[in-house]
Amino acid sequence: MADNMKMRAQLKGDYVEVKVLMSHPMETGRRKDDFNNVLPAHFVQLLTASLNGKQVLESQWGTGISKNPYLTFRLKGAKVGDIVSVTWYDNLGATATQEIAVTLA
Amino acid sequence: MQRRDFLMGLATLLALLPMKAIAALWNKAAFESVQLKDATSHLNIADELASEAIEIIAPDRAENGAIVQVEVKSNIPNTEAIAIFVEKNPTPLIANFMFSNGAEPFVVTRIKMAETSDIKIVVKSGVQYFTNRKNVVVLENGCD
Numbered sequence: 293m294a295d296n297m298k299m300r301a302q303l304k305g306d307y308v309e310v311k312v313l314m315s316h317p318m319e320t321g322r323r324k325d326d327f328n329n330v331l332p333a334h335f336v337q338l339l340t341a342s343l344n345g346k347q348v349l350e351s352q353w354g355t356g357i358s359k360n361p362y363l364t365f366r367l368k369g370a371k372v373g374d375i376v377s378v379t380w381y382d383n384l385g386a387t388a389t390q391e392i393a394v395t396l397a
Numbered sequence: 398m399q400r401r402d403f404l405m406g407l408a409t410l411l412a413l414l415p416m417k418a419i420a421a422l423w424n425k426a427a428f429e430s431v432q433l434k435d436a437t438s439h440l441n442i443a444d445e446l447a448s449e450a451i452e453i454i455a456p457d458r459a460e461n462g463a464i465v466q467v468e469v470k471s472n473i474p475n476t477e478a479i480a481i482f483v484e485k486n487p488t489p490l491i492a493n494f495m496f497s498n499g500a501e502p503f504v505v506t507r508i509k510m511a512e513t514s515d516i517k518i519v520v521k522s523g524v525q526y527f528t529n530r531k532n533v534v535v536l537e538n539g540c541d
Contacts, residue, residue, distance in 0.1 A: 307501060320509075322487065322540070337423045338423060343498065343499070346498050347497060347498065348496070348497055348500040349497070350495045350497075351492055351504075352423055352424055352428070353491070353492045354428040354488055354491055355428075356488065356490070356491035356508050356509050356540075357491060357506060357507070357508060358465075358507040358508060359463070359464075361507070362505070363505065364468075364503075364505035365500060365503065365504055366500070366501040367499055367500055368499040368500075368501055369499040370499070
């Protein structure tokens, strides 16, 4: 699922800014289709990020995160070439991971 | 038990393990709460102090509640976690971000809002909790 996530990690002064755009329906379980059938909930529940293999962020999400989730976070003490990895897990057991090296802004 | 059955059983167990682990981590009670006070109490949030040291950047008016960009920055020392709530959403808890190993207490994300409401932020620092809020006028329900 390499196409699933778009990521960028850029050194900006004394921190690295990581931007992540995921592809996910984020269905709440309250929406109905044209035939009045409820669309089952399908959403990312957990997203973790690591820097060179060491966890830096753990986030738990509900259905209130928008479709195709977007996230920015910042890391202190990271340098060019360091590896940032992001993994998400959804409520149906699907998961995706993407890694990227830090570049200069 | 046949060896093959045993191996099949083992394979099934291993396949199920990650889901079990995630289910254990995910705070189901907090995320499924329909009342803000229940959602906060399931996150063990108590005695929150209002704090302007939590910066919230969100639009004053949102045309479409399906995508409302929110930026949160905590200037509170030793911020460990930032939780985002929308008071009037069907389930108020949106997300809980936990920072470690040099991650700054800063996050930008996009959330759904059902109607005009306060976005409430709660910051955890040690055993203390701090809160701030920002009202967003929503013109179109984004929670269907």
